Amino acid sequence: MSGQLRYIEVAERRARLAAGQRLAGAARADSPEEVAESLVALHGTDPASVFLAVGARLADAAKTVPETERALYEDRTLVRMHGMRHTVFVFPTGLVPVVHASTGLTVAARARAALIKDMAKAGAPDSEWLAEVEASALAALARRGEATAVELAQDEPRLREQFVYAAGKSYEGVHTVSSRLWRVLGVEGRVVRGRPLGSWTSTQFRWAVAPPSPELPVAEAQSELVRRWLAACGPATEADLKWWTGWKVTDVRAALKAVGAVTVSVDEGVGYVLADAVEPVGAVEPWAALLPGLDPTAMGWQERDWYCPPELRSALFDRSGNIGPTVWWDGRIVGGWAQRPDGEIAWRLLDTEGVGREARTAIEAEAARLHAWVGPTRVTPRFRTPLERELAAA
Secondary structure: OOOOOOEOOHHHHHHHHHHHOOOOHHHOEOOHHHHHHHHOOEEOOOHHHHHHHHHOOEOOHHHHHHHHHHHHHHOOOEEEEEOHHHOEEEEEHHHHHHHHHHHHHHHHHHHHHHHHHHHHHOOOOOHHHHHHHHHHHHHHHHHHOEEOHHHHHHHOHHHHOEEEEOOOOOOOEEEEHHHHHHHHHHHOOOEEEEEEOOOOOOOOEEEEEOOOOOOOOHHHHHHHHHHHHHHHHOOEOHHHHHHHHOOOHHHHHHHHHHOOOEEEEEOOEEEEEOHHHOOOOOOOOOOEEEEOOOOOOOOOOOOOOOOOOHHHHHHHEOOOOOEOOEEEEOOEEEEEEEEOOOOOEEEEEOOOOOOOHHHHHHHHHHHHHHHHHHOOOOOOOOOOOHHHHHHHHO
16 A cells, blocks of 8 residues: 555564574674674673673674674774763774764763762862863873773872762762762763773773764764664664663654654554665574673663563563573573573573474573683673572572
């Protein structure tokens, strides 16, 4: 019928996910850079999640740790920095100016204003003092190349200045200038997180001065980010994109218009794809995957019923909405997994519909593949979920 939107059914969305998110066997990548380019961003709040997300998508998973460390800390083709929704992500270096202009500037302004306001409320030194400390700290970081917050506080002792946050509230606490300032500088794109102090699972890290990058017009950057996101995640709804970016709906709509997004029909209502992605996508070979907590595929959309049955969520998500480790079969979440203290990868199916012998064999193979490359390292998700805790302790 003329004028009728093309309907993209769930089966096709799952097929697009398999290829676009590098999860089907034939779609696996040769390098961490390829993974990051395909996914736009890897959640970096939990350092181990970055490596696990890359490993699930590499053709040769044995290369996961050395190649991801090379990309992050030697070649710096990947950068770990704050991005959308004031969340830490790992981005391809070429995307840094896009993220900074499209999202970081607004978030950074709020973060700096909040720091100055909180310090003023606590009777701490003023913004001029803060600017002086900031300049001194950045100079110290430039001299060192990379350094921890503790090391930098040795160079600039005023970073240790403390102030009471939210006095009289149930969540009152004592903050240091250092803990808040480095986060603000990170959101502003002036510093990035460098090599960790320990192994690839460590949450303790060094800071480094951010590499220079061009300043882009905000609208241009927003359009580019939406273009890349739709290439990875389309079809998706306006609500999905607003949630993922953290933007105002007017910015989302302007960017969709700028990239010439085409409207289609999905089960949630109106969705969007890029103009070159309207044609139907054929089925892919069935595939299995074990994805980590906060994986960009599991967290890629706000409306998740098409790949994550609602009845599974109480077991797989924590109270803040962070997803834990998941087991996938042929485009949907069917269970969860955990690593036990002895290194065993334990998994459990929560949705057995259509999960027969072929699926179980494929899932076992993925568990063995994960166990082989993780080796003696023990991985505990930063945000633990009910099923992960249960499986890890069993």
